[in-house]
Amino acid sequence: MTATPPGAPPDVPMDFETALSVDAVEEAARELAGEGPARQELEALCAGEPAIDIRGLRAGYGRMEILHGIDLVAGQGQSLCLIGPNGAGKSTVLHSVFGFADVMAGSINVGGSDVARLASSRRLADAGIAYVLQDNSVFPDMTVEENLLMGGFLLDRRADAKQAAERVFDRYERLAQRRHRRAGVLSGGERRLLEISRALIMEPDVLLVDEPSIGLEPRFIDMVFEILEDLQRRDGKTIVMVEQNAKKGLEFADIGYVLVSGRLAMAGPGDALLEDPEVGRLFLGA
């Protein structure tokens, strides 16, 4: 990224009082961040053995570096929520963990082993990482049911996948009604539901979720967070989530990180961040 100077042309009225521009948020956040939290602080937030541990991650796309040295630690069974302005690099963090971005330096440990050298397609099988992408990831020409079955592609027995799919249908009538329909014609929210349920079929250890609530109706948002809560509390999964609905996200998560322009600006327990007035002003729109 090139550092384009922020600011507006002189003839544009600059009456941003209640609202902040992308740059203004960034600027303010950068100031707020200062040096950013130290590694020890992050480790202190982590309970137990780290299930995911990122050190000094520099990553981006092609030659463009987006993340300039990110650290991230979350313990087994913990949930971590990344918040930050649009374009801060939140999705890029998840991309790097799954191998969709180009990692230039740093290490990514999941479950104790370095996954950076693993092909993306091995990360679910070998490292138990499941990923719910921010944008569309259904197989449009397969039926809803086939999509769910594909979620169990790595299972040795087809019957297991089938059972898992049935459990999903039991839970969401909406999907059950559409099980034989092409997934490509689902509405935005229906599709999101399908994507999340599909990612859970393999019962992964670590779940990466990029904005789970995007496009969902209020009741589904609640529902999705309930599912995630269940996964974490009952099944002891580790969850790393990006959420623009920062209030929801921080309420839910054990740990909150604030990401600004590819750097870590703040970190703290979810509830604590939620109450931080600066965070509130900059990220919660309070």
Place this chain on the structure above:
Amino acid sequence: MSGHRQPLLMLAVAAVGVALPFVIPDYRAQIAMLWALVIMAQTWDITGGQTGYNSFGNILFFGVGMYASVVVQRDVGLDFFPGLVLGMVVGAGIAAALAVLLGSMILRMRGHYFAIATLGLGIAAGEIAGGWDYLGAGSGLSPPLFPAPPGTANLFFAYLYFGVAALVFVALAALYRTRFGLALNAIRDNEDKAEAMGLHTGVYKVTAWTMAAFVLGLVGGAMGNMLGFVDPRDTAFAGATFGVWMVLMAILGGKGTLWGPVLGAVIFHITQELLWTHLLGWQRVALGVIIVGIVVFFPQGILGWARTRWPARHEHQGHGSERA
């Protein structure tokens, strides 16, 4: 190539173009061919690079121009030069008319469907010409010979094509600075969205293709006389050579840029003349390897590659020549 250096560069190229036929007079035939290739690449890029409609069939317009011109010269009974001029104009006119007609049908297709449809058109045109007795069918036609000593013919064509290439360049440079240029880019990036913004995408596409067709018609109109022989599949509708080369040259240089096609054509032609003629039978292997190499390693073309290599210069251009 930043904004303020652009005119300088153009001047330099123009000077070279004017001087070249006298600096290396033995190479006049190749120089003429070079500028013809430059024009082909430039015009291909109007739809291919700027609009995102990759055509494999622009050779159609070249061939139509060539045949129309030679037939006019054969049947109208003018002297060489008036005949040639009339032939070129008629050729360009027919090519443009054809572009409007065919374009309004096939430019509705998206992406690769369009590419293949144009491929079909180009080949079909050659086949039809090859069966049509009025056009000499498979035996082809022989245009009138240049009425002056041998060296002058090549000199004439070298300057003719250089002139056209320069004009086309200046015209395109201006065109791409207009909002029409932006509209073409918008179609390339997201045609549905462009439509949703109220753009008359169909009209723009046909216009762009027609411009290319007109110029290609002109080029073809003179090429018959330059080569001295017109044949349906190998000179006029020469899909496997000129037809593909124009695409390749634009991509090699960097499609969607102003200088890319020019650069690509120059490099391609020089390589071909220096290398291939001496490979005696292996030149097509070389061509194949070069094509694959280009698209694997320089898919953005030389200019695109340079941009990722030195992104700062590119940024600089973004501010310098600010098109918007």
Place this chain on the structure above:
Amino acid sequence: MSAQLTIEGATKRFGGITANEDISLEVPEGRIVGLIGPNGSGKSTLFNSVVGYHPVDGGSIRFEGREITRLRTAEIARLGLIRTFQQTHVFVQMTGLQNMAISDAEAGHGLFQLMRPVSAETRERAEALLAFCGLYGKRHLMAGELSFGQRKLLELAMALMVRPRMLLLDEPTAGINPTLINGVIERLQRANREFGVTLFVIEHNMRVIMSLAEHIHCLAHGRLLASGPPEALRNDRRVIDAYLGAR
């Protein structure tokens, strides 16, 4: 208060599914109207029908008194009825400014109107609107290099650049930073007030829709379930059951 957009008995089926059934509603000129409803209730479908992406199977749609049921997308757009998308659509290999310049309907879309360079006027307005949407600093970046949320903002700026008579916004704040959402709300209100753009907005974010819309329609199962001012709707039993859930 005249109705600018009138939808009468719009019905749209896809194979066996009825996505919209007999929907009739009006959007009065100069207002901000909301459209809510559960996932899959047919909101986006209704928008698509209005802007001519697909013909309705029944019913009619009128814009400023003109029948537009059978018009094509671009024609409808030129009438000043513009929509934005749930998933973003911008011109990825053009800079933000270029995206804006081509969206300027005032400078014209005719072939000859296009055949001149971008005017200083267009440019100024583009910069102002980019600043308005907080993207001034990124104006020279290729749109494809913007993040999801930034693209969303750019798309909004582009829509405003058209100087539309009416704007259909499909989840304009989905994926946008909450702080910025406040900005977006304010911008939309100002666009509505200052430029006189009628807004018709789909949203799942209740905070947004409640503070933005003056009147809200709620769809469920493809039918119009309820209509009314935000307060009324918020307390409407049917809407709570079908959509909002117990709070």
Place this chain on the structure above:
Amino acid sequence: DAQAKVEGDTVYLGAAVSLTGKYTTAGEHTQRGYDLAVKTINDAGGITVGGNTYRLEVIYYDDESTPARGAQLAERLINQDGVDFMLGPYSSGLTKAIAPVTEQYGVPMVEANGASLQLFNKGYRYLFAVLSTTEQYLASAVALAAEIAEREGRDPATLKLAGAFENDPFSQDIRAGVIADAEKFGIQVVIDDQLPPELNDMAATLAKTKAVKPDILVVSGHSKGAALAVRQVEEMRVDVPMLAITHCDSADVIGKFGAASEYTLCASQWAPTLSYQDDVFGSAADYAATFEAEYGYAPPYQAAESSAAVIVFADAFERAGGFGKDAVRDALAATEMQTFYGNIRFDETGKNIAKPMVLYQIQDGAYVVVAPTKWAASEVRHPTPPWSER
């Protein structure tokens, strides 16, 4: 510029030949023909011009079987490489593209593979062809059919002829010749198909042939057409009393199809059994032997005529006594000689009028000359029996 024409004791000839593209095989025969003659002449001490001896050498380029490339390469040979004497390319189409260039520069070209009659009505002064032109290729086959009909007491006008010709300058010229001959005898042309260059199936034409039952089937489409015709006639059991084609030796139809090729009539420029001779190679049979020793296969006539072109050039150089383009041109125009390939004498349009075509028939697995009578080694076998009896 142009200094390369004679360097020290070497005279350079230029040639664009088809080493790739659709004429690859024939182009290779052409090149080998040139090479063999050059080598043989040089090995025998070269040529003597004005008291000095010179070696010959050929500068080659690959024209990729496309005329546009051919024309460009001719320019290149003349302008950059300074060549003052050209040997022809393969095929009429390429020759048509190159002749205007050599003509403009006044560079004499002796060509051996452009048979199209149209090459010789343009008033070219620097173009000389050692081979017989297209109208003669199948004339003897048509005449033979008429003759046989008369012998059997049938009016030739009752004969029906079916023809399929590739859509290229050479084959289309053949077609013009055949149709003119048919008209001469009043033979009715019942099928007149053109075959596309990317030919790989002529089932449609042959099905038609079965329906209209012609007396003669004529096919011309370089070696591809020859192979296809012989093969599909057998496969589809097309019964036709006479099948006449071109290029069967270069397509090696005997080797490929064996007995199925029996009875086929083939037009040829030359045959090793002919009784011509010269000082360079000796007799036609000697030439065949030399060629086979060098390249491992019997020379198709494309190679023989190419070799002849070099011999003609060598002879003209010696008679011209120098390497002036116009002197050599005039010497070429005055050529009157016999080569292993046949007699050579050019008329004022530049085509060789001293050498007839021959017609082979495939009899018992060999090419046997059946016409003209002067060289006929055997009677023609006619009619071809129906497949049910073969």
Place this chain on the structure above:
Amino acid sequence: MAANVALLGDAPFLILQLLLDGLMIGAIFAVAAYGMALVWGVMNVINVVQGELVMLGGFIAYQLTLWGLSPLWGVPVAAIVLYFVGAGLHHVVIRRVADRDMFISLLATFGLSILLQQLMNQIWGGDVKTAQSGLGTWFLLDYTVTVSQMKVAAFGGAIAIGAVLIIFLKRSRLGQAIRATAQNPRAARILGIDTNRVFAATYGINAALCGAAGALVVMAYSVHPYIGLPYTVRSFMIVIVAGLGNLPGVIVAGLGLGAAENFAGFILGVQYQVAFVFCLLVVILVIRSTLLQRRRQFLK
């Protein structure tokens, strides 16, 4: 032209003959088209080198005859050899261009096609090659209609290959992975599908199909190095008409194209047969785009 139509009336057996010949060549087109549909659908690559792979298969079968083997062996042998050739090509070139703009892969495969043409030209020479399968001919209707047994075998083989392929894609694990990758490669990767291997396998299978088709071609017809493009274009047309991912449709469209081409060649004259094929291509594309215009795709 009118005379040709009249001839069909006078000699109705011709209709049968043309139809049979058309169907038989059409079946071979269909085999190459299966492969193209696969590669196009899965990798989003229009494989312009398709025709050359077919030819390579043909040359391999031909080579077997030079070694004294029956060219019938060419069908499996060519398929196996070509599988590896395909996987190799994928490794060296295709995988580097597959996820790019489709035009890039179009060009890359075009480059490969030139390369292969030339290599075949250097190895086997520019001549027309055929291989005698040793199978005979059937005659119908008193010797008027000929049916080469080889062509019937080719026809049967083509249909069988199609059926096997359809079942394979629906049922097998690799088949499922191929379908998923076709629709959304990134999503396939997050579910643990090694898309790179899927691509390699897909391209290999495609090449194997082409190889088998080529062996059939050299026995039923003939091959030479420059005959690839018409096969490529026909495959392409068939896939467009059938629609991506519709393999049964590919068979039907292949047969239809073969028959249509044969009749067109007969009626218009063979010289226009190729022109007909390409005009038909354009017409089909225009019709397709008009139909699509009605059932417009739309954005979300």
